[in-house]
Amino acid sequence: MTLSEENYLKAIYHLSDTFDGGISTNAIAEKMKTKASSVTDMIKKLSEKELVNYRRYKGVELTVEGKLVAANIIRKHRLWEVFLVEKLNFTWDEVHDVAEQLEHIKSEKLINQLDEFLGFPKRDPHGDPIPDKDGNVSNHTDVLLMTLNKNDKGIIVGVKDSSSSFLKYLDKQGIALGKKIKVIDKEPFDNSMKIRIKKEEFTISQQIANNIYIKK
Amino acid sequence: MTLSEENYLKAIYHLSDTFDGGISTNAIAEKMKTKASSVTDMIKKLSEKELVNYRRYKGVELTVEGKLVAANIIRKHRLWEVFLVEKLNFTWDEVHDVAEQLEHIKSEKLINQLDEFLGFPKRDPHGDPIPDKDGNVSNHTDVLLMTLNKNDKGIIVGVKDSSSSFLKYLDKQGIALGKKIKVIDKEPFDNSMKIRIKKEEFTISQQIANNIYIKK
DNA sequence: TTTAATTTTTAGTCTAGTCTAAAAAAATAA
DNA sequence: TTATTTTTTTAGACTAGACTAAAAATTAAA
Ligand SMILES: [Mn+2]
Ligand SMILES: [Mn+2]
Ligand SMILES: [Mn+2]
Ligand SMILES: [Mn+2]
Numbered sequence: 374m375t376l377s378e379e380n381y382l383k384a385i386y387h388l389s390d391t392f393d394g395g396i397s398t399n400a401i402a403e404k405m406k407t408k409a410s411s412v413t414d415m416i417k418k419l420s421e422k423e424l425v426n427y428r429r430y431k432g433v434e435l436t437v438e439g440k441l442v443a444a445n446i447i448r449k450h451r452l453w454e455v456f457l458v459e460k461l462n463f464t465w466d467e468v469h470d471v472a473e474q475l476e477h478i479k480s481e482k483l484i485n486q487l488d489e490f491l492g493f494p495k496r497d498p499h500g501d502p503i504p505d506k507d508g509n510v511s512n513h514t515d516v517l518l519m520t521l522n523k524n525d526k527g528i529i530v531g532v533k534d535s536s537s538s539f540l541k542y543l544d545k546q547g548i549a550l551g552k553k554i555k556v557i558d559k560e561p562f563d564n565s566m567k568i569r570i571k572k573e574e575f576t577i578s579q580q581i582a583n584n585i586y587i588k589k
Numbered sequence: 590m591t592l593s594e595e596n597y598l599k600a601i602y603h604l605s606d607t608f609d610g611g612i613s614t615n616a617i618a619e620k621m622k623t624k625a626s627s628v629t630d631m632i633k634k635l636s637e638k639e640l641v642n643y644r645r646y647k648g649v650e651l652t653v654e655g656k657l658v659a660a661n662i663i664r665k666h667r668l669w670e671v672f673l674v675e676k677l678n679f680t681w682d683e684v685h686d687v688a689e690q691l692e693h694i695k696s697e698k699l700i701n702q703l704d705e706f707l708g709f710p711k712r713d714p715h716g717d718p719i720p721d722k723d724g725n726v727s728n729h730t731d732v733l734l735m736t737l738n739k740n741d742k743g744i745i746v747g748v749k750d751s752s753s754s755f756l757k758y759l760d761k762q763g764i765a766l767g768k769k770i771k772v773i774d775k776e777p778f779d780n781s782m783k784i785r786i787k788k789e790e791f792t793i794s795q796q797i798a799n800n801i802y803i804k805k
Numbered sequence: 806t807t808t809a810a811t812t813t814t815t816a817g818t819c820t821a822g823t824c825t826a827a828a829a830a831a832a833t834a835a
Numbered sequence: 836t837t838a839t840t841t842t843t844t845t846a847g848a849c850t851a852g853a854c855t856a857a858a859a860a861t862t863a864a865a
Binding site: 413 | 812814
């Protein structure tokens with residue numbers, strides 16, 4: 374399993390999460406920031422190894438084996454993110470790029486010991502669930518903040534966008550995982566929301582509300 | 590800086606430690622388990638980047654810059670080894686291969702935070718000194734156990750051979766870093782030694798004694 | 806149901822890093 | 836000093852992974 378193969382599997386895994394049916398060559402190319410022709414080549418290779426099912430022009434789907442491999446990489450990525458935040462004082466907007474490297478380190482023992490060392494965390498610093506050794510992911514029943522209505526309450530449990538810029542915005546506004554939130558008002562015109570967190574009220578755009586997960 | 594370039598620099602650094610003057614193409618090839626022709630190619634590349642000084646047929650030497658890069662990789666290698674042993678319950682014979690991967694992770698912040706997290710250790714689990722950020726290594730004045738004479742005493746502070754098999758042998762014999770050792774007798778015929786560690790006496794071959802560092 | 810636009814694949818090229826085989830240089834022996 | 840052996844470099848080929856340009860297949864529009 375090369376680094377590149379692993380990254381393709383991970384991309385397909387994430388895309389499968391959002392769209393169902395076969396994942397298109399172009400979608401993968403866009404996510405991987407490569408060209409469609411490169412994707413076709415790699416897909417053939419993964420297909421040879423029975424990590425994906427592929428028929429020309431029909432898109433691609435992970436096999437059971439492929440799904441397991443991908444989930445394992447994501448498991449490593451998220452555990453390392455927890456490590457960086459919990460043990461090495463990284464902020465949640467700094468961890469992703471380093472985790473992109475660390476997720477490719479190969480050692481069963483390393484990752485299982487790390488898991489234990491961190492106290493078997495269930496979620497990473499962005500609220501994303503950490504798959505177990507067998508690739509099982511607790512399918513979270515969380516909803517996007519955007520879907521809440523006036524006077525609804527909930528707890529912030531995750532973010533959809535993990536980009537550094539978005540996370541820094543949240544920090545600035547005092548929006549963090551675990552905080553209680555209440556929707557004070559919702560503007561039908563632009564779908565912006567007035568919300569309350571810890572007695573403080575302020576307005577956020579739809580774009581923001583669309584990237585925050587809430588547990589009701 | 591690619592992974593391969595880093596590994597070549599590290600190999601040259603280690604070879605420079607043992608031999609002085611230009612390091613030969615063949616020596617590098619042997620250490621890297623590649624062929625001499627591959628080494629020549631890579632050396633040209635490193636020379637372009639001014640990380641080594643190179644004249645055809647004359648061997649190679651690290652530049653100041655090259656030395657710094659190499660020392661930094663070794664710093665990372667050894668800090669990760671400490672982490673694995675101290676925090677993740679690895680044994681000292683298990684850490685090297687994983688550290689070979691981890692040493693290539695690129696993040697200034699990661700390695701400095703790790704250093705702090707580990708309490709700024711001075712040596713790795715095998716007794717090797719950990720270079721500081723500027724590539725300075727405390728040049729240890731330790732001697733090989735082999736060089737001790739009858740009735741000499743000392744403390745075990747390091748190993749020269751870090752292979753898993755050697756380390757496991759030491760574990761079995763109860764030979765560990767920090768232990769006091771006394772030479773009871775030395776056999777001139779085969780240079781084997783009778784030693785005492787914690788009231789236990791036993792005999793070791795020259796090969797063993799040649800791979801253990803002692804502080805007198 | 807033709808035609809046009811889009812998507813995907815193929816064909817051919819490039820770079821990094823490796824290899825084998827052969828040539829060139831240096832070191833050693835006669 | 837010449838011949839032989841060893842070391843190092845060059846030449847040419849291969850693989851993984853990427854790219855561009857062109858061809859083929861599919862989808863959408865007319
Ligand atoms: Mn991430
Ligand atoms: Mn994350
Ligand atoms: Mn090591
Ligand atoms: Mn070591």
